[in-house]
Amino acid sequence: MTSAERSGFSRRGLLIGAAGAGGVAVGATASGLFNAVNADEPAPPPTDVVPFFGAQQAGVATPVQDRLVFASFDVVSDRREDLVAMLKEWTSAAAKLTAGDPVGEVAGHPMAPPEDTGEALGLPAANLTLTVGFGPSLFDQRFGLEAKKPAVLHEIPALPADELDLGRSHGDLCVQACADDAQVAFHAIRNLLRIGRGTVVMRWCQLGFGRSSTTTRSQSTPRNLMGFKDGTNNILSESPADMDAFVWVGDETDQQWMRGGTYVVSRRIRILVESWDRDRLEDQEAVIGRQKVGGGPLTGVRERDVVDLAAKNKQGELVVDTNAHIRLAAPASNDGQKILRRGFNFTDGMDPRTGQLDAGLFFICFQKDPAKQFVAIQRRLGATDLLNEYIKHVASAVFACPPGLREGQWWGQDLFS
Ligand SMILES: C=CC1=C(C)c2cc3[nH]c(cc4nc(cc5[nH]c(cc1n2)c(C)c5CCC(=O)O)C(CCC(=O)O)=C4C)c(C)c3C=C
Ligand SMILES: [Fe+2]
Secondary structure, X not given: OOHHHHHOOOHHXXXXXXXXXXXXXXXXXXXXXXXXXXXXXXXXXXXXXXXXOOOXXXXXXXXXXOXXXXXXXXEOOOOHHXXXXXXXXXXXXXXXXXXXXXXXXXXXXXXXXXXXOOOOOOOOOOOOEEEEEEOHHHHOHHHOOHHHOOOOOOOOOOOOOEOXXXXXXXXXXXXXXXXXXXXXXXXXXXXXXXXXXXXXXXXXXXXXXXXXXXXXXXOOOOEOOOOOEOOOOOOOOOOHHHHHHHHOOOOOOOXXXXXXXXXXXXXXXXXXXXXXXXXXXXXXXXXXXXXXXXXXXXXXXXXXXXXXXXXXXXXXXXXXXXXXXXXXXXXXXXOOOOOEEOXXXXXXXXXXXXXXXXXXXXXXXXXXXXXXXXXXXXXHHHHHOHHHHHEEEEEEEEEEEOOOOOOXXXXXXXXXX
């Protein structure tokens, strides 16, 4: 087989090839095994590919995958042409990666580095989504984008109880990679970084190992590292009215290139698990305002029972504490505002200074106006949330995520035109 022929194969095709050559490839999926057994039959269409092209970027309303690699980049070239060229290359690579294909030849020329780093060969597409965003700092004088900066795009202001590490915050660009396979998500970010060498450097990168929310009714509610169901009262993609009212940017924008896009806020929130694990169950439930095992509100039974924030017990006290997390975060306490939460549990091992677990929630939310939505809610939470005794916000970022692309378009095309 020539290298040109080989480069035309998808990762799934390579899997079939390996099996046909006398064995089943390591990491073969159920569908891969089916293909291997029926090597003469045309492969069935993959069921684990999220379309890259569409009116909106994937990775927002998409059912939340199991794994996250969220990377922030700073542009180190001061030439607008370099940035544009990189964004074009990134787009073409992202379309291939999300289809389950390598970005180029792995075994091309023996005297040249492989175009694709190779660690995802034989792995499925795993519902990989790649979502791009542009940070407020990209709109300074360097690239002539000052007039294209959306009025609602500003760095998140200092908020109560913040303990931010600037090295893990902000950035000119971001790419959120979500997939049902950690290596697929890592491979995608690694290859984008490789393509961008000389134009961007990575500023920070966060891995997440388990989803901590749901964006569709088809998914069960997962648990965060406090052991509570998280995402029960989230915006669901099946509610177009909520998506349009709170998530997708509409006619109200001053920047047409953002129409149909959204703004992402990320917060690395450390959970002080050692303290939390010593707290008694009754108090844990009072802090959140929900039952730990079933997830129902303290005023109800089942997970989806509507919370009654006015309910009182026999002693005449509010059942859901005045400073319980769900009371302060609820739309009723925030001028009716909502956000789409799409965060992930993380751990980066142990903090060597304290011997405590460095673990928590990499909180991600999407909205049409970060100041009116995330910032307003977090101002209230940061001031008096009972949860504050057990968490620390240690990093923060915000990015403008443009709408989706038609085939042939590239990330940032309308921003740079
Ligand atoms: C500023 C926004 C929010 C931050 C930051 C945040 C951090 C955070 N949350 C949990 C755990 C839970 N949160 C729950 C509900 C909930 N949280 C927010 C917002 C933020 N959370 C909202 C808007 C809501 C929904 C409120 C409502 O309308 O009822 C819940 C309950 C289940 C659910 O509805 O998802 C849990 C549990 C942690 C551990 C955390 C930081 C580490
Ligand atoms: Fe919350």
